[in-house]
Amino acid sequence: MKTIIPCLTCGGSGGAPTLFFADYYDDHTIRTSCPNGHPVVAIVQNPKFETLLETGSDSLILGQTLQASAAFSSARERALEFATQVLLRKLGISRGDYQAMFKDMSNQSERQLGAFLTAHLAVTKTAFTLNHSIPKFRNNVIHKGKIPPPDEALSFCSSVFDEIRLACEALRAHCREQISAVILEQNSERVRDLKGTPGIVTASLNAIYSIISDPTPDSFESALGNYREWKQQFTEKNISALMDFLQNNQKKQEKS
Numbered sequence: 001m002k003t004i005i006p007c008l009t010c011g012g013s014g015g016a017p018t019l020f021f022a023d024y025y026d027d028h029t030i031r032t033s034c035p036n037g038h039p040v041v042a043i044v045q046n047p048k049f050e051t052l053l054e055t056g057s058d059s060l061i062l063g064q065t066l067q068a069s070a071a072f073s074s075a076r077e078r079a080l081e082f083a084t085q086v087l088l089r090k091l092g093i094s095r096g097d098y099q100a101m102f103k104d105m106s107n108q109s110e111r112q113l114g115a116f117l118t119a120h121l122a123v124t125k126t127a128f129t130l131n132h133s134i135p136k137f138r139n140n141v142i143h144k145g146k147i148p149p150p151d152e153a154l155s156f157c158s159s160v161f162d163e164i165r166l167a168c169e170a171l172r173a174h175c176r177e178q179i180s181a182v183i184l185e186q187n188s189e190r191v192r193d194l195k196g197t198p199g200i201v202t203a204s205l206n207a208i209y210s211i212i213s214d215p216t217p218d219s220f221e222s223a224l225g226n227y228r229e230w231k232q233q234f235t236e237k238n239i240s241a242l243m244d245f246l247q248n249n250q251k252k253q254e255k256s
Helices: 048-061 065-090 095-102 109-124 133-142 150-174 176-193 220-233 236-255
Strands: 002-007 018-023 029-033 039-044 200-203
Touching: 002 029, 002 039, 002 200, 018 029, 018 236, 039 176, 048 065, 048 150, 048 220, 065 095, 065 109, 065 133, 065 150, 065 176, 109 150, 133 150, 150 176, 150 220
Parallel strands: 039 200
Antiparallel strands: 002 018, 029 039
16 A cells, blocks of 8 residues: 655755655555655554555555455444444543453454444434445455456445445544544554654545545545545656656756
């Protein structure tokens, strides 16, 4: 998975930071060098479900229907896990106590789902309405290896997106402070894992859904369309060309 990160060393003498694409994986931590050879360490700040939605969208755009369906299925599980933590924080449960509880259900998706439904009811006083078509399709893809045609994959991803958005909108309505607190704690843990590495920069994905952004998309079709346009504009080639233009322009100004 890739995202755009800055090299602050390049801009340290008053120039513009160099922007470039870098790979990141499960720990959301990037250790790399910029095109000018400076070491860069970056943290991708988005919750994991947002990064899974992004990689699923990339797969869908490329026509990789199996990979897209699997990524969206995983995004749903991680979104409900995130929602459970936020809802329990609203009820006064600390991150440490949550982690102790979650350890016993980390490999049991049905128990995780039950925890979310219970926490949602306790905070919002309303029952969350699940889309029961999602698990059946997911099981056919994950357990039976079904490779869905594009229209079925698009429909499935749209259904997952709608359910995630519904859960997240409940959080935005009832737990805005707790959303920020949980995201901050997750990123603070990532920084602590770097053990004092100096000069850490942060990056945020242009994911198809961001729980902290306003306004949020009202449909998967519009979200995917906006994301597709962004991908077409912010390619590695375009970013490299932009950096070359800015650096050449800076050199001209220094000579004049």
